[in-house]
Amino acid sequence: MKKILLIGSLFFALSPFAVQATQKVTCESLKQEIAQKIIKNGVSEGDFKLEIIPDEQNVKGNVVTGNEKVVGHCDLGKKKIVYTRFSKSKSLSSNAPSDSTELHE
Numbered sequence: 365m366k367k368i369l370l371i372g373s374l375f376f377a378l379s380p381f382a383v384q385a386t387q388k389v390t391c392e393s394l395k396q397e398i399a400q401k402i403i404k405n406g407v408s409e410g411d412f413k414l415e416i417i418p419d420e421q422n423v424k425g426n427v428v429t430g431n432e433k434v435v436g437h438c439d440l441g442k443k444k445i446v447y448t449r450f451s452k453s454k455s456l457s458s459n460a461p462s463d464s465t466e467l468h469e
Contacts, residue, residue, distance in 0.1 A: 412448060
């Protein structure tokens with residue numbers, strides 16, 4: 365009887381960890397989610413690019429260089445997703461996801 369209670373309580377206590385492990389988001393899938401949000405905001409797929417870069421790369425605020433913006437983090441904060449806009453017709457800040465919608469793993 366004690367074994368059954370012990371096994372049952374262990375199963376109950378460890379089940380949330382099993383669910384978390386199956387819900388991990390990969391960097392590529394997060395990059396695809398962000399790309400879809402940008403496209404839904406009216407930016408053509410050819411007018412921007414998203415890159416996954418190491419987090420150690422130098423950043424001032426959320427800006428990597430003049431026309432790049434950090435729009436997400438993945439791999440437990442070890443990598444970041446950087447948005448670059450090619451088109452000059454609309455400003456970068458108007459179509460890039462805002463900091464408040466930034467996705468994290």
